[in-house]
Every structure is written in structure tokens, then in C-alpha cells.
Amino acid sequence: SNQSDRPALPLGSRMYILTFDLEADLLQSDEIAHVGSVLFCSKDKPFMSQSLFPFRHIQASLIICRPRTKYLSRFLCVSSCRQGGKRGEGGTEGLSEDSVSSRRHPRLAVFPPGGRHLQKKNRMAAEEVTLRHVKKRKKGQSFDNNIANFYLQVIGAGSRDTCPSLFVFSDHKRYLFNCGEGTQRIMMEHKVKVSRMEDIFLTRLSWNNIGGLGGMTLTLQSIGVPDVRVHGPPNAEDFYQALKDFTFFPKIKVEVKPYHMSPITDDVMTVWQVPIRASNRTPSGDGLSPRAGARSPDHDLSPRGSSSPPQSPLVRRNSFGVSDIDSESDDSSKSTSPRNSPKAKRRKTQRDEDLVISYICKLKPKKGRFLADKAFMDGLKPGVWVSELKKGKQITLPDGRTIDPQDYVEPDTPGPVFIVVECPAEDYIDPLTTNSQIAKYQDEDSGERPAIVVHFTPVDVVKDTRYQNWIRRFGPDTEHLFLNEDTQTLSHLGTASLQACLNAIQPTVFPLLVDNTMKPGSLPPLPPRHMRGECMLTYWLFHKDHPLQWDRSSIPLLNNEEAVKQAFALPGFKDSLQEMKDTILRTVTDDTTVSPSYPEVVFFGTGSSIPSKRRNVTGILVHLSETESMLLDGGEGTFGQMYRHYGDQVNRVLASIKCVFVSHIHADHHLGLMRIFQERRRALKTLGEPQHPMYLIAPLPYMSWINHYRLNCENIGVDYQDFILLLAKDLSVFRSDEQNQELDRLKESLHLSQVQVVPVRHCSRAYGLVVTHQDSWKLVYSGDSMPCDALIMAGKDATLLIHEGTFDDELHEEARYKRHSTISQAVDVGVQMNAGFNLLTHFSQRYPKIPLMDSGGEKVGIAFDHMKVRLGDLKLLPHLTAPLQALFQEELVELKQKRKRHKMNRLGGLMEQ
Numbered sequence: 001s002n003q004s005d006r007p008a009l010p011l012g013s014r015m016y017i018l019t020f021d022l023e024a025d026l027l028q029s030d031e032i033a034h035v036g037s038v039l040f041c042s043k044d045k046p047f048m049s050q051s052l053f054p055f056r057h058i059q060a061s062l063i064i065c066r067p068r069t070k071y072l073s074r075f076l077c078v079s080s081c082r083q084g085g086k087r088g089e090g091g092t093e094g095l096s097e098d099s100v101s102s103r104r105h106p107r108l109a110v111f112p113p114g115g116r117h118l119q120k121k122n123r124m125a126a127e128e129v130t131l132r133h134v135k136k137r138k139k140g141q142s143f144d145n146n147i148a149n150f151y152l153q154v155i156g157a158g159s160r161d162t163c164p165s166l167f168v169f170s171d172h173k174r175y176l177f178n179c180g181e182g183t184q185r186i187m188m189e190h191k192v193k194v195s196r197m198e199d200i201f202l203t204r205l206s207w208n209n210i211g212g213l214g215g216m217t218l219t220l221q222s223i224g225v226p227d228v229r230v231h232g233p234p235n236a237e238d239f240y241q242a243l244k245d246f247t248f249f250p251k252i253k254v255e256v257k258p259y260h261m262s263p264i265t266d267d268v269m270t271v272w273q274v275p276i277r278a279s280n281r282t283p284s285g286d287g288l289s290p291r292a293g294a295r296s297p298d299h300d301l302s303p304r305g306s307s308s309p310p311q312s313p314l315v316r317r318n319s320f321g322v323s324d325i326d327s328e329s330d331d332s333s334k335s336t337s338p339r340n341s342p343k344a345k346r347r348k349t350q351r352d353e354d355l356v357i358s359y360i361c362k363l364k365p366k367k368g369r370f371l372a373d374k375a376f377m378d379g380l381k382p383g384v385w386v387s388e389l390k391k392g393k394q395i396t397l398p399d400g401r402t403i404d405p406q407d408y409v410e411p412d413t414p415g416p417v418f419i420v421v422e423c424p425a426e427d428y429i430d431p432l433t434t435n436s437q438i439a440k441y442q443d444e445d446s447g448e449r450p451a452i453v454v455h456f457t458p459v460d461v462v463k464d465t466r467y468q469n470w471i472r473r474f475g476p477d478t479e480h481l482f483l484n485e486d487t488q489t490l491s492h493l494g495t496a497s498l499q500a501c502l503n504a505i506q507p508t509v510f511p512l513l514v515d516n517t518m519k520p521g522s523l524p525p526l527p528p529r530h531m532r533g534e535c536m537l538t539y540w541l542f543h544k545d546h547p548l549q550w551d552r553s554s555i556p557l558l559n560n561e562e563a564v565k566q567a568f569a570l571p572g573f574k575d576s577l578q579e580m581k582d583t584i585l586r587t588v589t590d591d592t593t594v595s596p597s598y599p600e601v602v603f604f605g606t607g608s609s610i611p612s613k614r615r616n617v618t619g620i621l622v623h624l625s626e627t628e629s630m631l632l633d634g635g636e637g638t639f640g641q642m643y644r645h646y647g648d649q650v651n652r653v654l655a656s657i658k659c660v661f662v663s664h665i666h667a668d669h670h671l672g673l674m675r676i677f678q679e680r681r682r683a684l685k686t687l688g689e690p691q692h693p694m695y696l697i698a699p700l701p702y703m704s705w706i707n708h709y710r711l712n713c714e715n716i717g718v719d720y721q722d723f724i725l726l727l728a729k730d731l732s733v734f735r736s737d738e739q740n741q742e743l744d745r746l747k748e749s750l751h752l753s754q755v756q757v758v759p760v761r762h763c764s765r766a767y768g769l770v771v772t773h774q775d776s777w778k779l780v781y782s783g784d785s786m787p788c789d790a791l792i793m794a795g796k797d798a799t800l801l802i803h804e805g806t807f808d809d810e811l812h813e814e815a816r817y818k819r820h821s822t823i824s825q826a827v828d829v830g831v832q833m834n835a836g837f838n839l840l841t842h843f844s845q846r847y848p849k850i851p852l853m854d855s856g857g858e859k860v861g862i863a864f865d866h867m868k869v870r871l872g873d874l875k876l877l878p879h880l881t882a883p884l885q886a887l888f889q890e891e892l893v894e895l896k897q898k899r900k901r902h903k904m905n906r907l908g909g910l911m912e913q
Contacts, residue, residue, distance in 0.1 A: 147171055147268065147366050150542035151551070152418065152452065154481070155186050157489040157533035159516065160650075161643035163208050164456050164483035164533065166420065167192060168361075170268045176200045177359070177420050178456065181211035181675055182637040184219050185611035186491050190536055190554070195223055199264075201271070202232030203422035203456055204356045205239070205713050207674050214243045214667060215610060215636055220252060227253035231273070233355050234258035238712035242705055246665045259357050267364070269415065274358040274437050278427035353714060356422050358438065362448075363415030366542055375408045416541050416548070417441060417448055422456035426464060433470040442473040451548060452479040452539055459486040476529070479550075483533040488518040491535045492644070493556035494613045498849070499866055500560035501567040505577060505883045509873055513866060514647035517558050573886040580879050588875055598625050599777065600870050601800070603841065604634075604641035606863045608784075608806050608820075609668055612845045615865055616641055617668035620802065620841075622779065623656070624750055630659045631676070632769065632781050632802075638672035639679050645866055651683035658750055662698035662728075663783030664766035670702060674709070678716060695746050696723045697731065697757065699765035728767045731757040751775075758794045760785035762819045770794045777871060780835070784842065786816070787825050792833045799871065801835035802863075804842035808852050810899050811844075823853045827860055837874040839863050850888045852895040 150170045156178075158164035163180020167187070174197035176183075187194060197220065202209055213230070220228055230236050237256040257264075264271040370390050380386060380403070388395045389405045396402050419441065423432050432438070441450050453474060461467055462482060471480060490496065495513070502510035518534060526532065536554040540546070568574050600623040607615030617635030621642070624630060643650045657680060662670050684691055703725065710716055726746070730739060747755055754772035762784040768791045769781045780795035782788070782803040795801060805827075806820035815822045821829070823840060830838030841863040843851045850862065861877035862884075869877070885892060 147363065147542055148544040149540075150268075150363060151538050151540045152454065152481075153192070153539075153554075154483065154533045154535060154537040155183055155192070156180055156483070156491070157487050157535050157537075158456070158483035158485060159487050159489050159491075160485050161516065161640040162186070162489070162491050162535070163211060165212075166454055166483070172196065173198070173266065173268050176216075177454070178203055178209040179212045179216050180208050181672060182491070182611070182640050183212040184215045185613075185616070185637060186535065188219075188611075189492060189494055189613045190556070194220060195225065198225060198228050199266075200228065200230050201357075201359055201420070202230065202236060203358065203420065204424060205233040205235050205353070206424070207678065207714060207716060209456075210236070210239060210713075211671070211675060212636060213239070214247050214671065217249055217252065217254060218247060218610065221249055225252060227255060229255045229257050231257045231264065231271075232259060232357055233352060235352060235713050239709070242708045242712070243667075245701060245705060247667050259355075269361050269363045272360040272362075272437065274360060274435060276356045276358060276423075276428055276431050276435065278354045278356075278425065279431050356424060356428060358419065358421040358432070358435075360417065360419050360438065360441065360450075362417045363541065365412040365415050368410030368412050371408050371410065378408075380408070413542075416451040418541065419450045419453045420456070421453065423461050423467065424458065426461060429461065429464055429466045429470075433466055439473075442475070444475060449475050450478055451541060452481060454481045454483065456483050459484050462486075478529065479539065480530045481533060481537075481539065482526075482530065486523065487532040487534065488516050488522060489534040490515075490517045490556050490558050491640075492613075493558065495644075495865060496558055497560070497563040498614055498864075500563045501887060502864065504564050504567060505580075505880055505887070506876060509867055509869055509876065509880075510864070511645075511866070511868055512560070513644050515558060516644070516647075567887055570886060570889065572889070573883060576882040576886045580883050584876060584879050588879075596775075596871060598623055598870070599773070599779065599800075600868060601779075601802070601839075602645065603863045603865060603867045604638050604645065606841045606843060606865055606867075607845055608804075608842045609845060611635075611637055612848050614848055615843065615845065617672075618842055619672060620781070621653070621657075624752075624773070627656050628658050628750055629653070629656045630661065630750065630771070631657050632661050633663055633669040633783070634660070634672040634676050635668045636671040639675045641865065650679075651686055654680040654683040655687055655689055657694055659695040659697065659746065661769050661781070662696075662702050663768065663781070664763055665699055665701045665705070666763065666784065669784070670698075670705075674706075674716060677722065681722065691722070693722055693724050695726060695742075697726045697728055697769075699728045699767065701765065703727075728757045729759075729765065731755070732759050732767065754778075756794055758788070758791050760788045760791055762786065768794075770798070780833070782821075782826075782829075784820060786819050786821055787829050792829060795833050795835070798833055798835045799837070800874065801830050801833060801838045802841060803829055803838060805840035805851065805853075806842055806844050808847075808895075808899065810902050823851060823856075827856045830859065835859070837861065837877075839869070839874075839877075847891075847895065849891045850884060852892060852899060 148171055151168075153167045153169060154165075155167050155176075156162040156165040162182055163178070165179055165183045166177040168175035168177065174194060176194075176197055176199075179200055179202075186192075194216075200213070200216070217228060230240075234256075236258075240254055240256065259273045259275055261273070264273070367390075370386070375386065375389075380389075385395050385397070385403070389403065389408055392405045392409070394402060394404055419438065421432065421438075423429060440446055441448055443449075453471075455462065457467070462484065474480075496515075499510060499513050503512050518532070523532070531537070531550065534552075534555050536556065538551040538554060540549055540551060543549075602621045602623070604619035604621065605611075605616035607617055609617070611617050616637050618633045619635055619638035619641060620632040622630045622632065642653065646653050654676070657676075660673065660676075662673070680694075681691060724742060724746075726739070726742060731743070743755060747753065751774045752771055753774050754770065756770040758768045758770060760766050760768045760783055766783060766785065768783050768785060768788070770778070770791075772778045777799040778795070778797065780791065780798040780801045780803075782791060782801070784804055784806075785791065803826040804821055805823040805825075806818075807815040807822050809822050809824045812822050812825075815825070820842075826840055827838060836859065838856070838860045839862075840851075840853075840856075840860065853862075858878045861874070861880075
């Protein structure tokens with residue numbers, strides 16, 4: 001309410017609240033203001049004190065969505081315990097002793113987004129981690145320029161399922177060049193240590209290079225890295241501003257360093273940035289770069305800005321009319337999100353897609369080895385004198401002798417040079433090959449030819465004659481590493497090995513993944529000193545034991561036979577597997593091989609929050625027919641999972657996607673969709689099919705994110721021809737005639753009789769989905785949610801329920817705080833819904849392989865990444881419990897021990913109280 005019209009509540013007044021599931025998106029003076037799951041009446045509505053209970057008996061935590069709501073709720077919360085305080089919300093003037101006491105212990109706590117009430121618990125531990133990291137870093141810096149080991153290591157090789165990225169290691173610091181989707185997951189699986197990585201270099205602001213930047217920053221924050229510097233195009237700052245709408249970096253300082261001509265120097269190396277711009281750029285029209293007729297970044301792509309007929313504000317055919325949508329149907333234009341803040345509005349930046357930055361990196365000289373044997377023979381004992389000699393200082397002995405350091409210290413080894421370049425299209429070839437700054441390192445007389453050049457360059461550009469001639473000018477001794485799709489490599493060995501073991505249990509439900517490892521003769525040979533990128537391929541520039549060389553010892557190699565052999569060697573696994581097969585033969589009378597082929601549900605991610613070695617973040621594909629499918633959420637790396645599952649058939653799968661549903665704006669549910677959209681456009685072009693639009697059911701903030709990225713970062717090749725947008729809130733509350741027409745077209749194209757979006761209990765604008773097919777089967781997807789009565793009612797008698805089960809039952813308090821479901825709660829939802837089968841997913845990464853759960857009965861199953869189930873397969877899933885427990889017996893024992901320790905700690909705390 002307006003500040004001048006604040007209601008005066010006398011001291012000791014009671015406040016009443018009403019829990020409610022729906023949300024009101026507009027905060028007008030004559031409407032009800034929604035905060036989390038609590039509704040406060042506005043100034044023109046009397047308090048509904050009748051038949052309600054006083055709030056002092058209620059424990060509630062709120063998430064504030066809008067400033068006006070925030071102000072109103074805070075005012076109402078503190079009004080009952082103060083009267084006319086003069087120091088604002090935290091003042092104590094005019095309060096009695098009892099009021100001050102109640103102020104210190106508020107009955108109803110109001111918390112900002114990000115769960116600050118949860119962060120308090122781990123604040124001390126986080127500070128210790130940060131201080132420990134800083135201490136280690138300072139200790140390492142004391143050995144200035146004393147580099148014993150330095151190497152370049154491929155993280156993402158640039159194959160179709162991975163984005164190219166390069167990790168640079170030194171004894172005291174780490175660096176990363178480009179950070180596409182899946183980079184953080186690969187580094188975590190292969191135990192690449194990032195605790196001292198404080199500099200990330202971007203060659204170009206494209207999703208292929210920055211798609212994993214948000215997840216990587218969160219990882220650095222979680223391990224205690226105090227700050228990170230991002231070097232590259234200036235619009236990287238806009239990218240981080242957009243990320244802050246759904247990610248939070250309170251404990252790490254992110255500093256964007258736009259490119260400049262002066263070098264970047266630290267204790268390890270000096271980096272020169274070389275800007276390259278396209279000359280006479282010709283739009284390619286491939287959907288992955290600016291296309292012919294592409295509009296300027298500030299052009300309005302809203303329905304009113306196009307030549308199409310005006311549309312209802314509830315149904316949008318394009319994804320970029322967010323400015324109009326914001327002003328018509330939401331108050332987000334008045335929010336304090338980073339891009340809507342006054343500071344953000346002052347930045348009149350536009351995307352600069354023609355800018356590509358190359359990097360020339362020169363290592364500091366490696367200090368010469370101290371000749372200890374010679375010094376000992378000459379009577380120089382270890383101590384201050386030797387220390388001074390190592391530092392290159394002249395010393396005078398007590399006997400008057402003057403010792404020069406060059407007599408006992410080998411000469412410094414000059415630091416080698418390596419260059420990182422990207423040439424994304426043919427229009428960049430001439431500016432790159434004629435650049436004078438790089439040409440200096442091609443001169444034979446300069447004496448500084450690079451040891452290696454890393455090329456983030458597409459295959460068709462590399463094959464260009466001009467580019468090949470430019471490569472040859474570096475001389476015969478320079479190595480060249482190519483990170484593009486002209487390679488075959490295995491990035492996720494753990495997932496592939498686990499899938500092989502699961503395939504031994506049930507091959508129909510757990511199909512083997514595509515083998516992407518490089519095989520002899522599978523690719524044409526390259527010229528001498530040319531190397532294709534492979535995951536974890538290493539090139540040493542400094543090594544304490546050997547000179548420059550390639551190292552292939554860390555490259556993952558797939559051996560499914562060995563993985564299955566180890567599984568059968570586990571105690572009880574073989575017996576439980578045979579018992580399972582016998583039980584299925586006795587009890588399952590129907591032949592699952594002749595059951596209906598559709599629907600078919602494929603899980604590309606079954607984890608929560610961040611990707612782990614064996615569980616990616618959420619992504620579910622529902623095949624409705626051979627040519628029609630629906631994608632339910634798509635976290636980071638969803639396309640990579642899709643490619644590893646389908647291989648060369650992935651284009652057909654992408655072309656079949658007719659609808660995408662985004663449950664809410666949290667990053668682990670949608671950051672992978674950007675690449676899905678790009679790859680789908682590419683797949684349609686490859687197959688020669690028209691660029692037909694797909695339906696997108698999403699909350700409004702997601703469209704704001706897409707629009708912001710397109711306007712300020714990169715033209716992702718997606719426009720009004722790609723989407724038919726249906727806002728999730730409109731499907732759940734309001735419907736216009738035109739929207740009903742669009743919804744009818746959606747149901748007709750997918751052969752559905754019902755499509756219903758249901759608000760669920762998680763964050764603001766979180767939704768579940770209920771679809772009913774004309775063949776009479778019904779599927780319910782909960783998204784992220786606590787047990788929700790509205791979803792139970794809408795999904796009554798569902799054939800299949802896909803429900804989140806993030807935490808085990810011992811962590812029910814954390815589940816309540818974070819507004820997730822425990823496994824028992826998810827099972828209970830299926831019982832109340834009378835669902836035919838309940839498939840649990842979205843597990844906390846505390847359970848990397850399998851969650852700890854009691855038997856859920858014959859109607860409950862656990863989802864795994866790359867699981868593929870049809871309705872006829874559901875009856876098999878409960879019988880897989882015994883072999884799965886035998887396969888993961890060590891993990892289950894560890895989880896039980898953790899549960900026991902957690903229970904003892906909790907009981908100990910209660911006894912102390």
C-alpha cells in the first residue's frame with residue numbers, strides 16, 4: 001500500500017494470514033498481494049479475522065517476489081510489535097521491553113530471495129573455506145616465477161555433444177579458455193581442480209563459449225574462491241546481469257574485464273588480447289549466427305512491432321515481445337532485478353557479435369636449477385647464502401670471496417608462447433591472417449614462434465586455403481590443436497560405464513549409449529603436428545622431468561565389458577539378477593516387447609541443482625509418436641545427453657520436438673534450452689524440413705531472460721517463427737478466446753485431449769503439467785514442488801506421475817525450507833493421486849548413484865539418466881530393486897551411515913535443548 005495510507009495498527013494487534021496456492025501477478029491497491037504461499041489483505045480489504053487463526057501459532061518462511069510486496073509484508077510483520085518507531089524498521093525507540101524482545105525474536109520472519117535464512121547455518125563454514133583458499137594462494141605466490149609444471153588440457157573437445165574449452169594449469173594458478181555447456185561437469189568427473197582458477201578468458205560471446213559460465217561460477221563460489229575475473233567481450237557483463245535473475249553469487253566477486261590493448265600480467269604469464277572483426281560480413285542464414293534480414297538489437301520484435309495482426313496479450317507468437325508483455329500483464333518493469341535497476345538502465349550497450357578475441361600468452365621465464373652438488377663441493381652450505389644465490393643475488397662469504405649466482409645457478413629457461421584463436425566464419429579469415437600482432441610470432445627471425453596454437457575454429461573454416469596457408473607460416477615446429485566437431489571423444493566415462501551395468505540388468509529400460517571414442521581409421525589423417533582435440537588430452541609446456549610433449553594418459557577409454565565384469569563380481573549381484581528374471585517370468589504375464597511403443601519417456605537428467613558425474617540436471621523427453629515429442633524442462637547439458645543417447649539420429653529427435661514446457665525459472669531447469677533451440681534449427685535445415693514453430697509453455701521471467709540475452713549478448717538465431725508462446729500463468733488462471741484457439745491447435749497437433757498447467761508450491765511462478773492423450777493415458781509432471789493439493793486434484797487417476805523426490809526422509813526440514821519434497825512425501829502424493837505408477841526424479845546430488853529409500857511398493861520406481869520407459873515397462877521397474885541394491889551396495893551402506901549420524905546429531909541437539 002502507499003506509504004501515506006499505511007494502516008495504523010496499535011501495539012499488540014494480532015495479524016492473520018491465509019495460505020493459498022494461486023498467485024496474483026499484479027499488485028494493485030484493490031487486490032490481494034501474494035508473497036510465497038501467504039496472502040496479506042491490501043489496504044482496501046478488511047482483515048479476514050473471522051474463522052482464521054492468529055499467526056503466532058504458525059511457523060512460516062517467505063520468499064519476497066516484488067519490492068512493493070516486500071515493503072507491505074515487512075511493515076505488517078513488525079507493526080504488531082512496535083508503535084511509531086523513529087528509526088525505521090530496525091529502530092527501537094518507542095518500544096517497550098517486551099516489544100524489543102519480540103523484535104529480536106520475530107514470530108513471522110521475512111527473508112529475501114536466495115534463502116538467506118539457510119545461508120546463516122553455513123556462513124562460518126563458508127568463511128573458513130574461503131580463508132583456507134586465500135591462505136593457500138598466498139603461500140603459493142611466495143614461490144614467485146618458480147614454475148615446475150605447466151600444461152594445456154582439453155576439457156571440451158568441441159565434438160557435437162560437448163562445447164570446446166581449454167584448461168591451463170600451473171603450479172600456483174589455473175586458467176580457463178571458454179566455458180560452454182557441460183564444462184563444469186566434465187571437470188568434476190575427471191577431478192580437474194579449479195580451486196585456484198581465478199581467470200576465465202572468452203574468445204567470443206556465443207552460447208557455445210559461455211553456456212556453462214553460470215554453473216562454473218556457482219562451483220567456484222561453493223569451494224571458496226573469493227573472486228573470479230572474466231576477460232573478453234564487454235557484453236559479458238550483461239550476461240552476468242541476466243544470470244542474476246535466477247542465480248545468486250553473494251560470496252564471490254565476479255569482475256568482468258572488457259578487452260583492452262594493454263597486456264594482462266601476473267606471476268605466471270603475460271596475456272595480450274588481439275581483437276578480430278569480420279570484414280564485409282555476409283549473413284550466413286544458418287540460425288547459429290546473424291541471418292539475412294536480421295533486425296537490429298534494439299528492434300521491437302513484439303507482436304505490435306511486426307507486420308502480423310495484433311494479438312491478445314495472453315498469447316504471443318514470438319519470444320521477444322517481453323517489453324510489451326511486461327507493461328501489459330506484469331509489474332516486472334518495476335522490479336529491482338539487475339537489468340531493471342537504475343544502474344542497468346544507464347548502460348546503453350548493444351551486442352557486438354562481430355568481435356572475436358584471440359589471446360597471445362607468454363609464460364614467465366622458468367628459473368634455472370641450483371647446482372647443489374657443485375655448491376657443496378665448493379663449501380657452500382645450505383642457508384642464507386644459498387637462498388640469496390637462488391634469487392639471483394651476488395653474495396660475499398666471510399672469507400671475503402664474492403660469489404656470482406651464474407656460477408651455481410643454471411640460466412633461466414625462456415617462457416614459451418602459446419596462442420588461442422577462434423575464427424567462427426569465413427568473414428574472419430582475412431582479418432585474422434593479416435593481423436600484424438599475430439604475424440610477429442610467425443616471423444622466423446623473431447625467435448618467439450609459439451610452441452602450440454589452439455584453434456577454436458569450425459571444420460569448414462579450417463579447410464579454407466587461406467587458413468591453411470596461415471597455419472603453415474608458423475613454421476614446422478609449432479603444434480596445432482583443433483577443437484571442433486572433426487573429432488570423436490568420450491567425455492563422460494562414468495555415465496557410460498554405469499549405463500553398461502544397468503543394461504545388464506534390463507536392456508530395454510537401460511539402452512547402451514553411443515560409443516563416441518576415436519577409433520583408428522575412423523577419421524582422415526591430419527598433417528604432421530596437427531592434433532584433434534580429445535577430452536583430457538594434455539600438452540606439456542613445462543615439466544620437471546621431461547620436455548615439451550603430448551600426454552594421452554588421461555584420455556578416458558570406454559570398456560563396457562570390464563565394467564560389467566566388475567558388477568558381476570559384487571557380492572550377491574549375480575544371484576539377485578537371476579532371481580529378478582525368474583520373478584518377472586512368473587509374475588509378469590504380458591509381453592512388454594509387444595506393448596504400445598508410445599508414450600516413451602526418456603530421462604536426460606535426474607539430478608538437482610548442479611550436474612554430477614552420473615546425474616545431469618533435469619531434462620525429460622516424452623515421445624508421443626514417431627514424429628511428435630514434448631520436452632519437459634532442459635537443464636544445462638541436455639543436448640549433450642540427447643546426442644550421447646541417440647547418436648546420429650539426434651536430428652530426427654530434435655525435429656520431432658513440438659512443445660517445450662519450462663516448469664520454473666531456476667537455472668537447473670532451463671539453461672540447456674538455449675542450445676536445444678539452436679540445434680533444433682540446425683537439424684531442420686540439415687533434414688531439409690521447413691522451420692516450423694514449436695509451442696513454448698513457460699513462465700514470463702524465462703522469456704525476459706531469452707529477450708535480454710538476444711538483445712545484449714548474441715543473436716541466437718531464434719525469432720517469432722520459432723515459437724508459439726503460451727504463458728504458463730495464463731493457462732492456469734486466465735484464458736482468452738484467442739488463447740483457447742492456440743491451445744486447441746496445440747492439443748490437435750499433439751493428439752491431446754487435455755493440457756493443464758498447475759501452480760505448485762516451490763518458488764514464484766512454479767508450475768506442474770498435466771496432459772491427457774486421446775488414447776486415454778494421462779501423464780503428470782510435478783516440476784519442483786512440495787506436496788501440492790492442486791496437482792493431486794488435477795492429476796487424479798494419472799497413468800504415470802513423474803514427481804520430484806529431492807531429499808530423503810531424514811532431511812524433511814531442509815526439504816521444507818527449500819520447498820522440495822522428500823521421497824516419502826512424493827510417494828504419498830502418488831497414493832493420494834491414485835496414480836498408476838510414480839516415477840521419482842530430481843534427486844539431491846547427495847545421492848550420486850541411488851537415493852536411500854524404503855520400499856515404495858509396486859507402483860514406485862527410481863529414474864536414472866538415459867532411462868527409457870514405455871507404459872508396458874513400468875511393471876518391470878519394481879522388480880529391479882534387488883539387483884540395483886546389490887549393484888550400489890557400497891553407496892547404500894555409506895548413505896545409511898550418514899543417515900544414522902544425522903539422526904544422532906539431531907537427537908543430541910534436542911537433548912541439549
